[in-house]
Amino acid sequence: MLKGIPVQIGSDLLKALADMGHGDLLIIADDFYPPISKTPGGISIQAKGNGAAEMIDAILQLMPLDSDYCEHPVEYMVPDQEAGIVMERPKVWDDAIAAVKKNGYDVKIVGEIERSKFYAKAGKAFVTVCTSERQPYGCFILQKGIM
Numbered sequence: 001m002l003k004g005i006p007v008q009i010g011s012d013l014l015k016a017l018a019d020m021g022h023g024d025l026l027i028i029a030d031d032f033y034p035p036i037s038k039t040p041g042g043i044s045i046q047a048k049g050n051g052a053a054e055m056i057d058a059i060l061q062l063m064p065l066d067s068d069y070c071e072h073p074v075e076y077m078v079p080d081q082e083a084g085i086v087m088e089r090p091k092v093w094d095d096a097i098a099a100v101k102k103n104g105y106d107v108k109i110v111g112e113i114e115r116s117k118f119y120a121k122a123g124k125a126f127v128t129v130c131t132s133e134r135q136p137y138g139c140f141i142l143q144k145g146i147m
């Protein structure tokens with residue numbers, strides 16, 4: 001047992017976070033996201049029983065974001081513009097933004113990324129954290145920074 005590690009962070013995720021380097025990407029995946037087909041070369045870690053914002057909060061207690069070198073080191077998936085999907089804003093987006101703010105970051109570092117661009121970028125991710133998030137478009141990309 002270690003002190004100060006959030007209970008949502010298991011040993012596999014703790015090792016992955018430690019192994020990540022500056023600029024590496026971490027995906028927070030909702031319950032519908034296919035981690036193996038979207039990031040075949042990455043690590044897939046189960047964090048079932050946790051929501052996306054809850055995992056973002058836990059991870060940001062340990063991992064710095066790339067806020068000095070990247071405009072949006074946190075991005076959340078939105079529908080592709082040409083898809084014409086009209087929906088209410090999912091609460092998970094605002095909950096995730098609140099987690100970013102809670103961990104000392106300006107909310108301006110959070111941006112949107114269209115679904116197809118999200119999938120393309122996620123293909124280069126180091127690790128995918130698979131949550132039980134059920135709200136639509138509950139997927140996020142976090143880019144690791146330096147201390």
